[in-house]
Every structure is written in structure tokens, then in C-alpha cells.
Amino acid sequence: MEDIVRGLEDLLGRLHVHEGLRPILSLVIMLAAVFAVLLAGLWGAVRARWISRNTAAFWIFVSPWIIGFLLFTGGPMAYSLYLSFTDWNLIDPPEFVGLANYAEAFTDPDLGQSIKVTLTYAAVSVPLQTVLSLAVALLMNSKVRGIHVFRTIWYLPSLVTGVAQAVLFIWVFNPSYGLANGLLRLLGVEGPRWLFDAGWALPTVIIMSLWTVGGNMVIYLAGLQDIAKELYEAAQIDGAGRWRRLWNITLPQVSPVIFFNVVTGLIYAMQTFTQGYVVTHNGGGPSDSLLFYVLYLYNNAFSFFRMGYASALAWIFFIMIMVLTALVFRGSAFWVYYESQRPKERERRVRAHHAH
Amino acid sequence: MSVPTMPTDAERRGPLGTRILALTLLVVGSAGFVYPFLWMIATALRTPEGVAHAGAALWPLQWQWSNFAEGLGSFPFLTYLRNSLLSTLVPVVAVVFSSSLVGFAFARIRARGAGVLFAVVLSTLLLPQEVTIVPQFILFRNLDMIDTLWPIIVPTFFGSAFFIFLYRQFYLRLPEALTDAALIDGAGWFRIWFSIYLPLSRPIIIATAVLQFMSYWNNFFQAAIYLTTDRWKTLPLALAGFQSVNGTDTPLLMATALVVTAPCVLLFFVAQRHIIGGISFTGSK
Structure with missing residues (x-):
């Protein structure tokens, strides 16, 4: 993800976007992409009559919470479980140490x-x-x-x-x-x-x-x-x-x-x-x-x-x-x-x- | 047949002795409760020598109004104020709209999986944010947002589970006929939400906005994690580091703490009815 962010920021930099706004615009672009995929999927499902229009509307309405949940709660929970089995000082790459942290x-x-x-x-x-x-x-x-x-x-x-x-x-x-x-x-x-x-x-x-x-x-x-x-x-x-x-x-x-x-x-x-x-x-x-x-x-x-x-x-x-x-x-x-x-x-x- | 008499007003209030005891407790307790607050104001108006002499007394005061200017002048107050306002007001607007949208869907749109999803929303209420703070920090680091206000602001655009719950409960109490009529007229769900339900949400919008303002104005945990330089520091963070800047000048410290607290107190007096309504609503249903 870091690479995508750097790439987007470079791109925005070339477009002369103010430096302070580059990180947030990169995030907005990535979220817009996710949202577009979601919309396309729901639209296809409605066309194919797999789900009703109401169901599609519901999932669009609650999508902010779902994306937020995956981004700031669900995803981080899973990631922190993985991190808890590693030794990482933010600089060197994470090193897998098994249950050593819990033992400590x-x-x-x-x-x-x-x-x-x-x-x-x-x-x-x-x-x-x-x-x-x-x-x-x-x-x-x-x-x-x-x-x-x-x-x-x-x-x-x-x-x-x-x-x-x-x-x-x-x-x-x-x-x-x-x-x-x-x-x-x-x-x-x-x-x-x-x-x-x-x-x-x-x-x-x-x-x-x-x-x-x-x-x-x-x-x-x-x-x-x-x-x-x-x-x-x-x-x-x-x-x-x-x-x-x-x-x-x-x-x-x-x-x-x-x-x-x-x-x-x-x-x-x-x-x-x-x-x-x-x-x-x-x-x-x-x-x-x-x-x-x-x-x-x-x-x-x-x-x-x-x-x-x-x-x-x-x-x-x-x-x-x-x-x-x-x-x-x-x-x-x-x-x-x-x-x-x-x-x-x-x-x-x-x-x-x-x-x- | 004897008809039992209804208790009179005096009987319901109880005997005189109990009432006097209750009133005494009220007065003494209230005095004790408000005293530290008054002492804080008194200290803010003293000279350092006055503080050393006064001890627990509220009087005498030296009326050092210059403490306020001096306390605030000892750090870039306007910068911190701007940062505090930005990291409070943007989340207020964001969380009001996003939570209303999601809460509306849970209250009014019937869909497969809605019940299960709502249970997930509620279960996150019990999840302390500290559990996810390390990966969140890494996420915002990858997004190049460390030492900016974005890590505090961005998550509020996705709604808060607690406010989603409040909005859902509020919308469930509105008549269902509102949506039926609009659906027959051919309005889409988005229009129904935006032009019918949102305008009816005034009480709950005020309550959520005030609660959100108070919690983010005082937000310290996230500020301490994400904000490292003076450029983006918020008022609570500056207040926490006050002593390292000014030594132990108590009057200056109290004056600054008062200014930091003032917006919440003012907001309380302006919106008292809505705050009490909002808080009671959270506990009752």
C-alpha cells in the first residue's frame, strides 16, 4: 500500500497539488476506486436479479460504515494479531518470533x-x-x-x-x-x-x-x-x-x-x-x-x-x-x-x- | 366499600426531617462539588505570591487578568486553537451526516443481512479503540499522514457505531408512512433520507453534534500519538506540556486550563436541554 500512496502522491505532485493535500487526495482516490468496484458489483447483481433494488440500496447506504470498519477496526485487528507474533521497531522489516511476545x-x-x-x-x-x-x-x-x-x-x-x-x-x-x-x-x-x-x-x-x-x-x-x-x-x-x-x-x-x-x-x-x-x-x-x-x-x-x-x-x-x-x-x-x-x-x- | 385515599403531596415527599436532610445533603454536596471549579477560577486570577498565601481559600484575589494573556501568549495559542477547531468541527459535521445515513438504512430499508450487520455494529461498541491503535498508526504512517490532523479527522467520515445506533433508534420512532408515501411518489432512498428524514433529525443532530464536539475537543489519546510538532498540536496536547514550557506558574496554568475548558461550558449552557436529552436517551433505550 505504501507504494500505491507514494505513486499517487508523486502523480499529484506533478499536477501541482499543494503538498499538505496530497496524502488525503491519495486516500480519496483509493477509496473512490473501492467504491466504484462495490457499485459495479451491486449494479450487476441487481441486473442479474440476484438481489432486490432495496438490498442494493441498503448496502450502498451502509458502505461508509463497512469500509470504515474494514479500514480502521476489522483490518487492524487482524493485522495486529499478525504483528503480535513479530518483533518490529518500525525501521527494520518485521521479524517473526512466534509466541515470544506473549511469553515475555x-x-x-x-x-x-x-x-x-x-x-x-x-x-x-x-x-x-x-x-x-x-x-x-x-x-x-x-x-x-x-x-x-x-x-x-x-x-x-x-x-x-x-x-x-x-x-x-x-x-x-x-x-x-x-x-x-x-x-x-x-x-x-x-x-x-x-x-x-x-x-x-x-x-x-x-x-x-x-x-x-x-x-x-x-x-x-x-x-x-x-x-x-x-x-x-x-x-x-x-x-x-x-x-x-x-x-x-x-x-x-x-x-x-x-x-x-x-x-x-x-x-x-x-x-x-x-x-x-x-x-x-x-x-x-x-x-x-x-x-x-x-x-x-x-x-x-x-x-x-x-x-x-x-x-x-x-x-x-x-x-x-x-x-x-x-x-x-x-x-x-x-x-x-x-x-x-x-x-x-x-x-x-x-x-x-x-x-x- | 372503603375507597383507599390517594397519598397527598406532602405524604409523597416524605416527612419534614427527611426533606431537610435531603436538602442539606444537596447544598453541602453541591458546594463541595463546585468548589474545585471556583478555586480554579480564583487561582487563575492570582499572582504566584497570592497562590502561596491563599491555600484553600477563594479570597483574596489579586485580579491578575493578565494571566490569561500571558498564559496563552507563552505558546502559539492561535495555531493550537485553529488545530483544535479543525480537528473538532470537521469530525462533528462528518460524523453527523455519515451516522445519519447509515442509521437511516438500518431503520428503514429492509434488506437481507441487515440484522446481522447491525449486530456487528453494536458489538464494535464494546471494542476499545486502544486495541487497534498500533495497526492504525501504521496505516496512517503508510498513508503519509503522521503529524497531521488527518488521522483524527478521516475515521469520522465513516460514521460512529454509537451515533449510528442513536440515529437508528430515533428514525424507528418516526412514522413509517413517511417512507411509504414517498416511495409511491417515486422518490429514491437517497432523496427520502436527504429531504424527509434529515430535516426531521434536528434534535438528534444537535445531541450528536454536541457529544461529538465535547469528546473531540478533549481528545488526548489520538493527539498524543499522531501529533508531534508544534505546527499541528491541539490545545489539550499543549496544556499537557504546559509545565515544561512555563515551569510551575500555577495561575498561568489555571488560566490556560480555563480557556481550554470554556468552549465546552459555553456549549453546555447554550444547548443544555439537548445535551441532557441526548445523554439520557443514550441510557434509557
Whole structure:
């Protein structure tokens, strides 16, 4: 492919196309060629009456996604599987080494550390975020005047994400001038060195992650407002107290939303990169205490240029995420309640509701 | 026959004590949540000496407005701003149109294999992008696009699985009669999408555009991989390297971080209703 790109760029250069536009135009030309082949194939298939016009239209409409999938997801997955069996520094040609990368991974202490950091972070921050955002959503669901102001306040921090959040919290947790230790000093306590202490760095990043629960809160709030009022009224008539109603109505009813947030939150937590990168590059996170998995993968690929080993790490990461997601899905049968599992009952209730 | 009385408003809200407790929790929690944000603004307006004295307090301020000009002036701010805008706004437009097109096909065109393909689209939602980052880097290297914004922009032209899903759900809620009437009138699928469904998509277009803007404005992972020189650096990347340029001048750093965050906060206040609608929509169905 490199040769085709170079050839096209040369050609565009001879046509006096601006240098910065040559790579993208080469890509457009190649994509146009692929698309032309696809169109010709579909046109032929319609003419030969193998497929209907609608089917052809469908595949043309979804072709952007399919091409994108092959180019940026499916193709790269297969290619990285191949690369994971090679040793490659981007300069010399890739050298086939069999399972050596995977064997190395099993005994790599840095990888062990990065898995420990990442799993600890996910296992602690996801439950904390879930409980906190659900609790806040329950509070926000009350009918207090000015509740919209509170909702906005809780949502605002989730707009300060990524680098800005990391930079802010490096200073919030600055041992000498920071907000956290300033507050502790008012109480007469000398605070820890937070991000600059190997034992405290990860807990500090977990606290940071709780600052942005506003995004999840909004999702829970929508789920809470979807719950039919009649359920509560019926329960109250039957004499159910506040906690009974919370436990037997609210939680089962929002359990699909909790499930959605746990799955996405878990995958998101496993992908943590920015906090580790920014804090470490600013002198924090000593003794690899913030060496998140993706940061270690990034270092291997783009600092050490070990493309083969990084690809093996990517595949191990992929399998880890799949296993974790599968476990959460398996476990969900015990605590997630779906209305559609009892369609008849639901139908009866809806009819009763409309009869009023 | 006794008729059970409906609970009154006061009963539904619960006893007074619980309500006061809830309100207290709300106020205290909100204060704690917004405090770091206010502290960030306060710090941005202080002198370095003021920061050393203030500690956790929001007051006093030295009103150093020059921090903003100075912080931004310490690096080629306008270049970074241009790069951030380019690598955010082009993907916003691209992803809105491409996802709408694909989502429309999944919602309205009946075809063999559509169900299986949609399952594949959904399954990619669970796939973290980090898994494919090495081969993607090599792909863009072969395409001669390293240290340009193209690796960030190009993939968005092919739609995003998540937004395709959102558009499909949105279109499924529109009446099917829309397409039937147009088909009888002899309109093609492309015209039906472009002149009937796209104009009806305003709420979902705003929601996806805002979500896409926020995620790409803050995009750090890809920027850190593909952008190496000052010419194409984006604001988050510049902010991450701020300390190596300016030492530890906290007020300058906070001022810069505020400016980087400002567009998202402004956008939130302009499009609050749509954002909340969009985010809730993602969780509910």
C-alpha cells in the first residue's frame, strides 16, 4: 500500500497539488476506486436479479460504515494479531518470533504492575461512581425549588475532562499549595503528598474520577423519571415505607440503567490513559503507581517502538475486556430486571392505567 | 366499600426531617462539588505570591487578568486553537451526516443481512479503540499522514457505531408512512433520507453534534500519538506540556486550563436541554 500512496502522491505532485493535500487526495482516490468496484458489483447483481433494488440500496447506504470498519477496526485487528507474533521497531522489516511476545508478557513485571493498577482502579472507582451517581440522582429527583440549579452544578464538573481535569487536580492535590491540603491544614492535619506518593497516587486518581459523576447522574435521573408513578402510589396504599419502595420498586426499575452504566463505566475505566500520562509527565505517580495498562501499551508502541510487543499487549487487553464484560453480563441475570420479561403483566397494567 | 385515599403531596415527599436532610445533603454536596471549579477560577486570577498565601481559600484575589494573556501568549495559542477547531468541527459535521445515513438504512430499508450487520455494529461498541491503535498508526504512517490532523479527522467520515445506533433508534420512532408515501411518489432512498428524514433529525443532530464536539475537543489519546510538532498540536496536547514550557506558574496554568475548558461550558449552557436529552436517551433505550 505504501507504494500505491507514494505513486499517487508523486502523480499529484506533478499536477501541482499543494503538498499538505496530497496524502488525503491519495486516500480519496483509493477509496473512490473501492467504491466504484462495490457499485459495479451491486449494479450487476441487481441486473442479474440476484438481489432486490432495496438490498442494493441498503448496502450502498451502509458502505461508509463497512469500509470504515474494514479500514480502521476489522483490518487492524487482524493485522495486529499478525504483528503480535513479530518483533518490529518500525525501521527494520518485521521479524517473526512466534509466541515470544506473549511469553515475555507473562513474566513482564511492568505489565503485572499495569494490570494491577488498572484492575484496582476499575474495581474501586466503578462501584463508587455507581453508588454516588445513583444516590445523587435520587436526591436530584426530589421536588425541591431550584433543583435545576443543583443539577447544573453537579453536571458542570463532568465538562472539565481529560487534560484540563488532570491539570486542575494536580494543583488541587499539590502537597504545599493545593486545595486539599489547605483544607486539611485548617483542621490541623498535615495531608499526604497525594499524587506524589506511591501509595496515595492511585486513590487520588480514584477521588478525581468521582468529581465527574454528573454525567452518569443525568442518565440515572432520566431512568428514575421513567418509572410509572402508579407503582409508588400502589405501594404506598399497601403500606410500603420509603426504604421498601426504594428497594422493591426504584432499584429494580432502574437496574437496566445501572447495568448499562456499569458495563460502559467498566470499559471506560479500563481505558484510562490521560490521567496517568499527564500526572506522570508532571512528576507525579512515582514507582509506576499510575502505570495504567493503556499507558504501558502506549509507551511500548510510541516511546520504545516495540510494535510487536505492543500488539501482543493490545490483544491481551482485548481478551481481558471481553472476559470482564462477559462476567458482568453473566452476573446481570441475577439483578437486572427487564419489563419485557413479563409482557402479559405489563400489558394488563398498561390497560388498567388507560382505563382511569 | 372503603375507597383507599390517594397519598397527598406532602405524604409523597416524605416527612419534614427527611426533606431537610435531603436538602442539606444537596447544598453541602453541591458546594463541595463546585468548589474545585471556583478555586480554579480564583487561582487563575492570582499572582504566584497570592497562590502561596491563599491555600484553600477563594479570597483574596489579586485580579491578575493578565494571566490569561500571558498564559496563552507563552505558546502559539492561535495555531493550537485553529488545530483544535479543525480537528473538532470537521469530525462533528462528518460524523453527523455519515451516522445519519447509515442509521437511516438500518431503520428503514429492509434488506437481507441487515440484522446481522447491525449486530456487528453494536458489538464494535464494546471494542476499545486502544486495541487497534498500533495497526492504525501504521496505516496512517503508510498513508503519509503522521503529524497531521488527518488521522483524527478521516475515521469520522465513516460514521460512529454509537451515533449510528442513536440515529437508528430515533428514525424507528418516526412514522413509517413517511417512507411509504414517498416511495409511491417515486422518490429514491437517497432523496427520502436527504429531504424527509434529515430535516426531521434536528434534535438528534444537535445531541450528536454536541457529544461529538465535547469528546473531540478533549481528545488526548489520538493527539498524543499522531501529533508531534508544534505546527499541528491541539490545545489539550499543549496544556499537557504546559509545565515544561512555563515551569510551575500555577495561575498561568489555571488560566490556560480555563480557556481550554470554556468552549465546552459555553456549549453546555447554550444547548443544555439537548445535551441532557441526548445523554439520557443514550441510557434509557
